[in-house]
Structures are given as structure tokens and as C-alpha cells.
Amino acid sequence: MTTDKLDTPPALPNSWTSRIDLPVATAFGCILLLLLIGSLYSPNFLSPEYLLQQLKVGAFLGVIATGMMLVILLGQIDLSVPWTVTLGAMMASAATAYGPMGEVFAIPFGVLCGVLVGLVNGFGTAYLRIPSMIMTLAVNAVAQGLMVAYTGGFAPVDSASPAMRYLAAGTILGIPNAVIVWALTGAVAVFLLGRTTFGRAVYGIGNKEAAAYLSGVPTQRVVMVAFAVCGGLAAFGGVLLAGYAGKAAQSMGDAYLLPAIAAVVLGGTSILGGRGSYLGTTAGVILITLLQSILSVMQIAEFGRQIIYGGVIITMLLLYGREKSGR
Amino acid sequence: MNTLAYRLAEQRGMLLALAIFIAMFALYAANHPAGFTPNVVQTAANKGVLLALVAMAQTFVVLTAGIDLSVGMIFILANCLASYLLVGTPLTVAFGVGGVLLTGLACGALNGLLVIYGRLQPIVITIATGAVFFGIALWIRPYPGSAPDFSADLADALTGKVFGVFPASLLFLIVLVLLVWVPFRRSVIGRAVYAVGSSEPAAYMSGLPVQRAKFTAYVLSGLFAAMGGLFMTFFTYSGEASLANGNTYTLSSIAAVVLGGVSLFGGRGSAIGAIFGALAFRAIGDLLFVFDFDPLWQPLFQGVVLLLAVSLGAARLFQVRNRLDLFT
Numbered sequence: 065m066t067t068d069k070l071d072t073p074p075a076l077p078n079s080w081t082s083r084i085d086l087p088v089a090t091a092f093g094c095i096l097l098l099l100l101i102g103s104l105y106s107p108n109f110l111s112p113e114y115l116l117q118q119l120k121v122g123a124f125l126g127v128i129a130t131g132m133m134l135v136i137l138l139g140q141i142d143l144s145v146p147w148t149v150t151l152g153a154m155m156a157s158a159a160t161a162y163g164p165m166g167e168v169f170a171i172p173f174g175v176l177c178g179v180l181v182g183l184v185n186g187f188g189t190a191y192l193r194i195p196s197m198i199m200t201l202a203v204n205a206v207a208q209g210l211m212v213a214y215t216g217g218f219a220p221v222d223s224a225s226p227a228m229r230y231l232a233a234g235t236i237l238g239i240p241n242a243v244i245v246w247a248l249t250g251a252v253a254v255f256l257l258g259r260t261t262f263g264r265a266v267y268g269i270g271n272k273e274a275a276a277y278l279s280g281v282p283t284q285r286v287v288m289v290a291f292a293v294c295g296g297l298a299a300f301g302g303v304l305l306a307g308y309a310g311k312a313a314q315s316m317g318d319a320y321l322l323p324a325i326a327a328v329v330l331g332g333t334s335i336l337g338g339r340g341s342y343l344g345t346t347a348g349v350i351l352i353t354l355l356q357s358i359l360s361v362m363q364i365a366e367f368g369r370q371i372i373y374g375g376v377i378i379t380m381l382l383l384y385g386r387e388k389s390g391r
Numbered sequence: 392m393n394t395l396a397y398r399l400a401e402q403r404g405m406l407l408a409l410a411i412f413i414a415m416f417a418l419y420a421a422n423h424p425a426g427f428t429p430n431v432v433q434t435a436a437n438k439g440v441l442l443a444l445v446a447m448a449q450t451f452v453v454l455t456a457g458i459d460l461s462v463g464m465i466f467i468l469a470n471c472l473a474s475y476l477l478v479g480t481p482l483t484v485a486f487g488v489g490g491v492l493l494t495g496l497a498c499g500a501l502n503g504l505l506v507i508y509g510r511l512q513p514i515v516i517t518i519a520t521g522a523v524f525f526g527i528a529l530w531i532r533p534y535p536g537s538a539p540d541f542s543a544d545l546a547d548a549l550t551g552k553v554f555g556v557f558p559a560s561l562l563f564l565i566v567l568v569l570l571v572w573v574p575f576r577r578s579v580i581g582r583a584v585y586a587v588g589s590s591e592p593a594a595y596m597s598g599l600p601v602q603r604a605k606f607t608a609y610v611l612s613g614l615f616a617a618m619g620g621l622f623m624t625f626f627t628y629s630g631e632a633s634l635a636n637g638n639t640y641t642l643s644s645i646a647a648v649v650l651g652g653v654s655l656f657g658g659r660g661s662a663i664g665a666i667f668g669a670l671a672f673r674a675i676g677d678l679l680f681v682f683d684f685d686p687l688w689q690p691l692f693q694g695v696v697l698l699l700a701v702s703l704g705a706a707r708l709f710q711v712r713n714r715l716d717l718f719t
Binding site: 141188192194195197198199201202203204205206207208209210212213216315318321322325326329335336365366367368369370371372373374375377378381382 | 458505509511512514515516518519520521522523525526527528529530533634635642645646649655687688689690691692693694695697698701702
């Protein structure tokens with residue numbers, strides 16, 4: 065290697081064009097394709113009402129996927145999402161049962177429970193150095209056990225507070241509140257990832273944790289905070305879902321693990337960490353939501369959806385999610 | 392280190408699991424209302440063998456430093472398939488068993504091909520293939536049930552007792568270990584699997600068949616998971632596409648593997664350890680019933696046991712000498 069090569073640092077991706085990388089463009093291309101296919105089935109597929117409805121449905125996944133993205137950027141994974149979502153929904157609904165004060169604190173309480181789960185995940189992953197996949201899988205089982213013991217195996221009798229309903233199902237000037245919530249979450253995530261030391265640290269750790277550590281980044285704390293945020297957002301997604309459905313239910317989060325990971329990975333975030341943009345995750349969420357919507361418009365049964373889901377995700381991963389050829 | 396000390400160090404995890412199992416099972420049998428009878432042993436063995444098969448499936452992949460989150464779904468798929476195929480004459484039942492096992496092989500082969508040639512992370516790919524396998528299971532069995540003329544003879548034979556004393560399922564497991572695991576462990580492929588788990592580049596440089604070893608591991612994983620599903624059908628006479636059951640078996644298989652001293656970082660441990668891990672995990676779970684706890688606490692109790700098992704088994708914090716090692 066010659067010295068003059070070292071003198072010029074690689075150009076940072078500043079311009080708008082260089083930020084749009086191939087996976088994100090592919091994802092948007094697939095979205096257009098899905099819209100085209102959908103419009104062949106039903107003429108009002110392209111109407112503003114329908115598209116807004118899709119964004120609203122996608123908002124819940126969007127909020128959950130935001131947290132998942134943060135963790136995947138670190139090169140980790142959070143498999144405790146299903147029951148963290150349920151936990152958030154159930155705890156927020158449970159707080160509602162405690163009178164007016166409970167209703168006020170329902171949403172923060174639900175999110176806080178999720179943050180606590182995330183902190184446990186983060187502690188195990190960052191400080192005890194347990195592989196995140198194993199740690200979060202086990203924490204998922206514990207969260208499930210806690211919720212089953214709490215509800216007695218049935219759906220809890222509590223229902224969502226009016227604030228939760230308003231946040232999930234209300235509208236402002238014709239725009240669903242859930243979409244606004246997702247947009248705000250996304251804006252914060254973009255700011256956090258692009259403009260703060262925390263965000264830089266997340267990308268740094270995802271690229272090479274040892275290098276980040278030796279550069280003075282408090283890597284363990286960053287990992288733990290990221291897991292806590294992921295847990296909080298998953299629980300928040302659960303709170304919104306409970307508000308949308310009116311109440312919490314057993315295993316309502318089960319349907320969100322694969323879509324959340326898929327949305328992030330299909331959006332071009334490397335599963336090994338360190339590379340990815342929020343724009344891509346947004347594209348991934350819309351892609352997954354449209355796919356789900358089309359499958360239900362085509363009246364494909366649950367088993368078919370599972371197979372097509374898995375198939376589409378494997379295919380797209382094969383297209384651009386592969387590791388570099390080793391050796 | 393002399394050979395004996397090395398052998399002991401290698402088997403430490405397995406011996407620990409064996410000790411836990413003996414202690415837990417003694418506690419279980421001593422407090423069981425019916426006492427220590429062949430029937431109690433038979434029931435415990437049947438449930439234990441079910442998990443032991445899935446844990447063995449997980450072991451093959453974990454030894455290569457991978458993980459298979461689809462074992463539970465292959466298990467469920469085999470269960471649903473078997474509830475249709477095990478009908479009629481002994482010959483058709485035999486074909487049915489063959490079909491179920493072939494399906495397991497195919498599932499494992501798909502995972503292996505995607506991991507090796509797709510160069511995708513085992514964790515993501517097995518979540519996705521797991522969804523596909525579960526979808527197929529749901530297609531076969533939208534509602535729990537069984538074929539009307541389900542042939543129960545084979546099922547009864549394999550879940551019953553030999554000479555009225557020894558559980559047949561346990562005998563089946565021992566035969567499986569002698570016929571599959573021992574030859575595998577001694578073969579070049581088996582050693583290559585261990586080598587790949589320890590260091591893939593080193594295994595490649597040493598001229599070991601890296602890709603063939605990985606592929607074999609995934610295929611055997613699918614086969615054993617399918618055997619577990621087959622046993623589930625022998626046990627219940629029916630099939631059920633239950634997502635929760637699939638997830639539970641995936642989770643328990645990982646717990647059993649870790650409890651049995653198989654390193655999640657690959658290259659260390661044995662299927663025999665995983666078997667004892669599975670038996671111990673089941674015995675711990677059964678203790679709750681013996682001591683008359685509310686069944687509602689069962690999932691929480693198992694979750695906590697799982698968390699403790701994997702935390703202690705996988706925590707690298709206690710295994711490194713230099714702090715910097717943690718970050719590399």
C-alpha cells in the first residue's frame with residue numbers, strides 16, 4: 065500500500081444519490097411492482113384512502129422494526145420481540161384498570177416494561193457476553209411465562225385506555241395518528257443514527273466492535289441502551305396494537321418477529337451489522353405491509369401466507385443479503 | 392495434559408448434565424405419588440426421548456458454530472405429516488415412516504444449501520425456512536387431528552415397554568446413538584464438523600471437506616428433528632400445527648444442548664451430552680407437577696431455567712483472561 069492512498073480519506077456518503085444504494089432501490093422497485101399487481105386485482109388499490117390505510121397498518125410494524133433495526137445495526141438480533149410486544153400491550157391495558165391515574169400512566173408504563181425487558185437483554189448481551197440470539201430467545205420465554213402467569217392463560221379482561229385508542233385509531237386532518245407516530249419515531253431514529261455520537265457508535269460497533277472499543281467508545285453501554293430502546297419500541301408497538309384492537313391478547317406479538325427482521329434486512333441493513341439506512345427500513349416495512357395486504361386481497365389462507373413470506377424473504381436475501389465469499 | 396485428564400475435560404459438560412439429571416430424576420421419582428414404577432419411568436422416558444431427539448438435531452448444527460431455529464418447525468411438520476401417512480398395512484406404514492424421514496432430510500438439506508451456497512446467516516435463514524415449514528404443516532393439518540385408520544401398532548410398540556420393564560423409546564434412542572452418532576463421531580465428516588466449528592479457515596486449510604461437513608450436519612439435523620416429530624405422533628396418535636409448540640421445542644432444544652455441555656461457539660460437546668441435557672431439562676420441568684404447583688407457572692419456571700442454563704453456559708465473560716478478548 066502506498067502512502068498517498070492513506071492521505072486521502074474515503075469520501076463519506078454525502079450526496080443524495082450515493083445514499084440510495086442498490087438494496088433500497090430494489091426494495092422500492094418491488095413496492096412499485098406490488099402496487100402494479102395489486103391494481104390489476106382491484107381498481108381502488110391505488111386510491112389515496114387505501115394507501116393511507118396501508119400506511120396505518122404498516123405503522124405498527126414500522127415502530128417495532130425501528131427498534132429491531134437499531135439492534136441489527138449493532139450486529140445483534142432481538143428475538144424477544146414477540147412477547148415484548150404482548151407485554152407492552154398487556155401492561156398498558158392493565159394499568160388502565162387502576163382508575164384515572166392509571167389511564168394517564170398507561171402508555172408510559174407499558175413502554176417502561178418493554179425498556180426493562182430490553183435492559184435485561186442488553187445486560188446479558190453487552191456485559192455477560194451471551195450471544196444476543198440466545199439471550200433474547202430465553203428472555204422471550206421468560207416474558208411469555210410472566211404474561212401467562214399474570215393472565216391465567218386467558219386474554220386479560222382489561223381494555224385499552226382512550227389515549228391508546230386515540231393514538232392508534234384516531235386521525236388529525238385526515239391523517240391517521242398511527243402514521244404520525246411512526247413518522248415521528250422515524251424522524252427521531254434518523255436524527256439519532258445520523259447526527260449523534262450514539263448513532264456513530266452504533267455503526268462503529270456494527271463494523272468492528274474491537275476497533276470501536278479501542279477508539280474509546282463505551283461499547284457495552286451503547287449496546288445496552290440500543291437493546292433498551294428496541295425493547296421500549298417493541299412494547300410501544302404493542303401499546304399501539306392494543307389501542308387499535310381495543311384490548312390486549314395472548315400471543316398478539318407472534319406475528320411481528322419475522323416481518324420486523326425481514327423489513328430491516330430487506331431494507332438493505334446488513335444482518336452482520338454496521339451498514340443500513342432508515343430509508344431502507346421504511347421501504348422494507350411498506351414492502352412487507354403491501355405483500356400482506358395483497359395476499360389477503362387474493363384471499364390466500366394463513367398457511368400460504370407463511371410459505372410465501374418465507375419464500376420471498378429467502379429469495380430477496382439471496383439477491384442481496386449474502387456475505388462476501390470467504391477465504 | 393495426559394489423555395485421561397483431556398478426556399475428562401472434554402466430557403465435563405456431559406457429566407455435569409448427567410449429574411443434574413440423576414439428582415432431578417431421583418427427586419422426581421421419590422416424590423411421585425405412584426412411586427418409582429416401570430410406568431412412571433416409561434412416561435418420563437417417552438417425554439424425554441422426544442426432546443432428546445430434537446436436542447440431538449440441534450447438536451449437529453451447533454457443533455458447526457451455526458444454529459437451527461427451524462428444528463421445532465421441522466418437528467411440527469413431521470408430526471403433521473406422520474398423522475396422515477401412518478395408515479394401513481405394515482408395508483404402507485413403513486413407507487409412511489420413510490416419507491416422514493425423507494421430508495426431514497429435505498428440510499435439513501434446504502437449510503444446508505442456503506447456508507453453504509447462499510452464504511446467508513444460519514439464524515436468519517432458519518427463521519425464514521421455519522416459516523415455510525410451518526406453513527406447509529398448517530396446509531397439511533389446518534386443524535389438529537389424525538387419519539381415521541391410524542395404525543397404532545408401531546406407535547404402541549415404540550412407546551411401550553420391552554419385557555414389561557424397560558421403556559422401548561429409550562432403547563430406540565440407545566440404538567440410534569450406536570448406529571448414527573458413534574459412527575458419525577468417528578468418521579472423517581464427523582471430525583470435520585468439529586473442526587469447522589472450532590475454526591472454519593483452519594479446517595479448510597487442513598484440507599477437510601468443509602462444505603460436505605456442514606451439509607451433513609444440517610441434513611442430520613433435519614432427520615433427527617423429523618424423528619422427534621414422528622415420535623410425537625407415536626405418542627399422541629395425531630398431528631397438530633401449533634406455532635407455540637414449534638417455538639417451545641426450538642427453545643428447549645437449545646437449552647438442552649447448552650445444559651448438555653455443547654458449546655454454542657461450536658466445536659465442543661457431544662450428542663450424548665445433549666441427550667442428558669434434554670432428560671435433565673424435562674425432569675426439572677416435571678418437578679413442578681410433582682410438587683403440585685399451579686400449571687400456569689410452568690412456562691415461567693421453564694423460561695427461568697432456560698435463561699439460567701444458557702446464561703451460565705454461554706457467557707463469555709467467565710471464559711476470557713483478557714478484557715480485550717471480549718470485543719474481538
